[in-house]
Amino acid sequence: MPEPAVDWMRVVERLAAGDRMAYAQFGRLITGYLSKLRAYDFREEWDDLRQEVAIAVVANVRAGRLRDSQALAAYVRVITRNKFIDRLKQHLRCRPDDRLPWDDETARAMAADEPDPRLRDLWQAVDDLPEEEQRVLDQIYRQGKTYEQASLATGLPLGTMKRRLRTALMALRLRFGDEVD
Amino acid sequence: MSEAMACRKAFDLDLVACLLDAGRPEWMEFREHYPRCAECAAEVRTWTELQSSLAPPHPGPEELIRFESRANDLPPDARTAIGAHIATCRSCRDELRALRAFDPRSMAAGGEQAKPRRRWWRGMGRLVLHPAVAYGIALALAIPLLFDAVGGRVTDKMAAFRAGGAGERKKVKEEVLARQSSDRLQSAPAATLEAKPAPPGYEAEGYGAPSAPAAPPAAPAAARPSDTLALAKAAAAPERRREAMAGNQARRDGAPDDERPVVVLTPDREVVLQAPAQGLVLRLAPPRSQPAVPPGLAWLRVRDAAGRRELREQQFGSPGSSAEIRVPAGWLEPGSYRADILLGDDARPITVARFRIES
Numbered sequence: 001m002p003e004p005a006v007d008w009m010r011v012v013e014r015l016a017a018g019d020r021m022a023y024a025q026f027g028r029l030i031t032g033y034l035s036k037l038r039a040y041d042f043r044e045e046w047d048d049l050r051q052e053v054a055i056a057v058v059a060n061v062r063a064g065r066l067r068d069s070q071a072l073a074a075y076v077r078v079i080t081r082n083k084f085i086d087r088l089k090q091h092l093r094c095r096p097d098d099r100l101p102w103d104d105e106t107a108r109a110m111a112a113d114e115p116d117p118r119l120r121d122l123w124q125a126v127d128d129l130p131e132e133e134q135r136v137l138d139q140i141y142r143q144g145k146t147y148e149q150a151s152l153a154t155g156l157p158l159g160t161m162k163r164r165l166r167t168a169l170m171a172l173r174l175r176f177g178d179e180v181d
Numbered sequence: 182m183s184e185a186m187a188c189r190k191a192f193d194l195d196l197v198a199c200l201l202d203a204g205r206p207e208w209m210e211f212r213e214h215y216p217r218c219a220e221c222a223a224e225v226r227t228w229t230e231l232q233s234s235l236a237p238p239h240p241g242p243e244e245l246i247r248f249e250s251r252a253n254d255l256p257p258d259a260r261t262a263i264g265a266h267i268a269t270c271r272s273c274r275d276e277l278r279a280l281r282a283f284d285p286r287s288m289a290a291g292g293e294q295a296k297p298r299r300r301w302w303r304g305m306g307r308l309v310l311h312p313a314v315a316y317g318i319a320l321a322l323a324i325p326l327l328f329d330a331v332g333g334r335v336t337d338k339m340a341a342f343r344a345g346g347a348g349e350r351k352k353v354k355e356e357v358l359a360r361q362s363s364d365r366l367q368s369a370p371a372a373t374l375e376a377k378p379a380p381p382g383y384e385a386e387g388y389g390a391p392s393a394p395a396a397p398p399a400a401p402a403a404a405r406p407s408d409t410l411a412l413a414k415a416a417a418a419p420e421r422r423r424e425a426m427a428g429n430q431a432r433r434d435g436a437p438d439d440e441r442p443v444v445v446l447t448p449d450r451e452v453v454l455q456a457p458a459q460g461l462v463l464r465l466a467p468p469r470s471q472p473a474v475p476p477g478l479a480w481l482r483v484r485d486a487a488g489r490r491e492l493r494e495q496q497f498g499s500p501g502s503s504a505e506i507r508v509p510a511g512w513l514e515p516g517s518y519r520a521d522i523l524l525g526d527d528a529r530p531i532t533v534a535r536f537r538i539e540s
Contacts, residue, residue, distance in 0.1 A: 018285025024242035031272040041203040102216030105226040141235040
């Protein structure tokens with residue numbers, strides 16, 4: 001999601017000036033992180049969190065604390081995760097000082113801006129799977145269809161289609177297990 | 182083996198289906214469970230990475246804006262594809278919703294609000310509410326009375342102090358300090374009541390001066406027993422303030438901190454220290470899980486257990502290096518303290534360590 005070539009300082013300057021496109025670009029950076037954190041498991045909307053992050057970033061840029069694009073992206077990553085974890089702890093009725101296992105996992109997930117380059121070969125590996133499994137993966141992940149829609153499109157009964165999907169993903173995980181873990 | 186280690190929930194349910202659409206009510210129980218369970222959290226992360234690598238690319242911000250504001254300008258195929266993607270992608274739905282609600286003025290206003298802006302009266306509100314103000318007022322009333330009792334002695338000594346050489350200064354200082362400690366519970370010598378401005382650097386950043394050097398209280402010749410603690414603290418306060426100022430001055434002058442012991446704090450254990458005579462340098466490393474923080478954005482903060490007194494120091498070290506703060510000896514009363522690293526305006530520390538000062 002986040003593109004390394006983006007000049008985030010320029011985007012934030014435009015955002016501070018009220019530029020709608022800059023808001024869309026900056027929003028993409030934040031939702032990319034929220035997706036990695038699986039934040040959407042806990043709330044459908046994160047408008048307030050996004051707003052808080054955006055305001056904090058604008059304020060820090062104005063105060064001269066953030067001066068380069070990479071530092072800015074790193075700061076957005078840190079602050080988005082921190083604010084999300086705070087809210088998650090409230091949601092789960094944990095104390096702020098409690099350490100959640102998911103906190104550690106999000107740290108691992110957020111450690112790199114870019115996904116593991118070896119995972120880019122994942123769709124190539126799909127070509128090695130049985131054709132029926134390839135079709136199911138294509139319907140679900142490439143075309144974004146629901147289980148029911150994919151079942152209709154492939155002609156597979158729902159239960160069978162789910163088994164094919166699980167088998168296919170297990171095969172991919174085994175193949176890329178070391179990289180993913 | 183703990184229950185969390187033995188957990189099989191992530192293996193027993195259809196995790197693939199769950200992670201594809203975790204918002205559905207049937208996954209509610211697992212949603213509440215996996216953040217607390219090490220086994221399930223690890224499984225969820227692994228499968229999430231795998232699934233996100235398979236997921237189709239999201240429409241770009243430009244396409245999203247066009248879809249939102251001028252959908253009819255898009256080619257029908259593109260319009261249908263973006264619409265279908267948004268229907269199944271929660272993050273894109275979220276972006277679209279935020280885009281529709283975006284008010285350009287809010288960002289400009291919000292940024293301005295978040296920007297620290299010092300007004301001379303802002304500190305006054307906090308000051309007026311502070312108990313130290315009461316002490317200060319009482320002190321102002323008590324100075325004329327006190328001056329007759331002890332001021333003469335001290336001013337004579339201070340005059341000698343100013344006029345004399347280094348040896349004389351040392352002697353006078355020792356004498357005054359010795360008398361301070363013996364007189365502390367009965368009366369506060371005028372030398373300790375000398376008004377000093379708060380050390381610069383703290384208020385300017387909008388965080389308030391270190392609160393230990395509270396304004397000294399009035400010191401009647403015969404204090405009531407209930408006042409003794411306050412008096413003792415107050416008598417020591419200017420001394421602490423001078424040390425804090427000396428520390429700041431030394432830093433401004435580029436004086437080395439060699440004589441201060443360096444204490445490396447770690448989040449996993451509480452460090453116990455004897456009250457240091459020269460103050461100390463506290464060092465705390467950022468967590469490995471955090472990306473390198475740009476210089477100037479991180480602050481190392483030290484607070485007492487009650488959260489009433491705190492010191493902060495902005496960090497300008499290279500990204501990833503340990504944060505450091507110089508703490509004057511007078512500030513460190515026996516008790517428990519917490520040190521943490523804060524980023525920018527974010528109130529949540531990225532790491533926390535604890536230490537205790539023993540008398």
